[in-house]
Amino acid sequence: MANGLTYQRTTTTPEATKQLAATLAPYLHAGDTIVLTGDLGAGKTQFVQGVAAALGVRAAVTSPTFNILLEYHDGRLPLYHYDLYRLDARWQLEDIDYYSAIDGDGDGAAFVEWAEKFPEDMPYDYLEIAITADGDGARRIVAHSFGSRSRQLLCVWANDSKSRLGKCQL
Template identity: 85%
Template sequence: MANGLTYQRTTSTPEATKQLASTLAPYLHPGDVVVLDGDLGAGKTQFVQGVAAALGVRTPVTSPTFNILLEYGEGRIPVYHYDLYRLDDRFQLEDIDYYSAIDGDGDGVAFVEWAEKFPEDMPYDYLELTVTVEAEGARRIVAHSYGARSRQLLCVWANDSKSRLGKCQL
């Protein structure tokens, strides 16, 4: 994880994870990409739920595992929630309009789960959030920036006192 900033926070409940996510929402701009890593059930979709709610999305946000892509357009900016878990080949990414959402020129923010399946198709600039399950159900969220825009995004998010992110070395 070279060439970027890394911050972390541990949350103790799903509501706390959503609250942390809500503190990121004010800083998101169209074209931003957030990659979510973590095991099944780690809380990736809960994080997206928190951001989407803070952006004004009223539609229930669910896991896109079986849909591959779910779009939420009624908030401050559109939310594109991708789940690449069920894809087998990188050429399937074209069928879901993946590249237009992650090229930095999109009209909304893209959240991508399981992007590590296609490392050669990762965007140049993205904020990576790794969610791991800790003792007694707590979630450790590690945020790392890749690229100038995501570095700026992580800086302002970490400086928001409500996020309570702590700098860490990995």
């Protein structure tokens, strides 16, 4: 992780997590990939819900665990929400058009949960959002950039006073 930028923030409620995510939405461009890591129930889908609402998505955003991919086209930018948890083999990524969404040339932003299951298939440039929950319901959200576009994205997001992200060393 040494080559990228790393910022963090702790939220104490699901609404605060969604509000933080909403501050990222204005800076997203077509082709951006956001990789979400964290245990089951950590708040990955809540984060996507916050971004989707800020993009103007009117549909209810739910976890794509059983669908693998849910698409939302009614916002400012198409949003592709992947959940790779139930996939067992790399070849299954072809079936869900994963590579065209994460190659940087897509028409929307791709949010990918459980991408770490296939480390050799991670995109070259992505923003990783790692979410960990404590026993009291607080969430530690750590954002790290991998690549030049994600570095730019993280810089503008972190400089938005509403995000209240703080620089950290890992």
